[in-house]
Amino acid sequence: MLRESGSLGMFNTDLIELKKIIRNNLIDNDSTVKLLLNDLAADDGKLIRGTFTLIGGSFGKIEKEKLINISAGVELLHLATLVHDDIIDEANIRRGKKTIHSTHGVKSGLFTGDYLFSQAYVIFSKNCSNKSIIDVSETIKSICRGEINQFYSLYSLDSTIKSYLKRISSKCASLFSLSLSMGAYESNANIDIVKKLKSIGYSTGMAFQLIDDLLDITSSDRILGKPSGNDIREGIYTLPVLYELRRGNAHLRTYLKEGNFDEALNLLKNSAGLKKSRETAQRYTNKALILANELPNTDESQALKRIITKILLRDY
């Protein structure tokens, strides 16, 4: 997303440096571990979270190198969660490529994820205050809570909308919130700005996951770079499903009960639940944009608003 955007050209040099630092952190002397990390280094992903950290850092004063390192730590942390998440979701394709565990086995995937977490902590320990390391740790705990609860609510037709929102808040919004506020905190930005960035990151993360869940229903494998319809097949019932079930869609309930996923997906594609979920994402986006308007009017805050808007409009 970001790479194709001319509007973020101001970050080009930093993003090149960020990618370089990420790659430098995906190297190990052990030849087997090196091989596993090498597979991960082949793709940089969207780098939204890392970019958020760069933007956050612009509201205070910090050495550029330090900030880009923290940003790389955030991306490695995200990568670690993806590697473990893919094991859980039994996902074989991510970013258009085979996932670690599908190529090298679940066991390698598990410890590659652990390795990545630790490498992220190495970076944070070298560049951050202990307060931020605690924030990082609390964020990972939050992600774990979200993942564990998602697992326990698989195939549950009685899941509530409240529990869904809590789950995506833990799983996704928490890391967006950290990403945007951490660079600001470490650059000694004004505490009100740090708080505001936390809220903006949170709302943006909620919108991001809502859109992610919508795309899983509406998009194609090719555009997503991973199989669409995966959530429903794995028993992860996202907001469009829950809205439809709540308004008494008996067909959908039957399809899900019978494991008739293709019919369920077809039904959801034009459903009121889908439309309502998009409106929910829009509301979170609006909230983020209103807060972003209260930030100092800088090139970076303008860029942030463009990213927030793009997240809502993205198709992959």
Added chain:
Amino acid sequence: MLRESGSLGMFNTDLIELKKIIRNNLIDNDSTVKLLLNDLAADDGKLIRGTFTLIGGSFGKIEKEKLINISAGVELLHLATLVHDDIIDEANIRRGKKTIHSTHGVKSGLFTGDYLFSQAYVIFSKNCSNKSIIDVSETIKSICRGEINQFYSLYSLDSTIKSYLKRISSKCASLFSLSLSMGAYESNANIDIVKKLKSIGYSTGMAFQLIDDLLDITSSDRILGKPSGNDIREGIYTLPVLYELRRGNAHLRTYLKEGNFDEALNLLKNSAGLKKSRETAQRYTNKALILANELPNTDESQALKRIITKILLRDY
């Protein structure tokens, strides 16, 4: 082991406090996560690593509460690796109880492990220098290297003794080394003592894992609190196996090739390879004891020597 030992009575009060702090760190507001952590809180384990941290701290000056917290962090870190390790080894029983993943599924086990790592980092961030947090992270990376390499050498009849020693060094000795030196470093002990403790911890960890691997061959399920003979069944060929293969034991080679594990185990129980492995463990123990004799002669260094000796003689 430690709990039954009157000779470690000097730590009794600290160990009670340590257990309390560990349990306090195994609580979460989320009801599902709480349930998973509760299963782990039911058993304290041997607490060797935590005790090592307490001993290390005695060589400098540090608030007792701070030291016990760091010690709890070390135990949580160890617990996290056990939870992930049990997934990899497909072990259903640990410490005489069902493992997390066998009760709650691999997915819960994976994220419970991640949660425990993060909680350990919360403790370290609140009580340690960034230098120690880097050491912790490098230790976890080392454990991951060991685990990944173990996975890639499964069922390999061509594994070398060198690669085996490197693997247990990464997997086990690294954490023993950290456990014993970290408390000392954080208590501002003399740098030579910190270095010595690192080496003592390393050699003790090597002996510990060697004995662990021997016990898997010689002990019973009941005494171990987990199924014996598990390593060989899972394709993990430990030192006695490698020694026997190297000296050309054709029967063993055939049994392993054919998956005749009971015969392989019977053969190993009285083998020269087993005896030689025990001697290797003895050599590491001696090395640790010689270095421990160079420490200041305190109650704690005496206790350390008793623990090192017990590790060699333990039967579970």
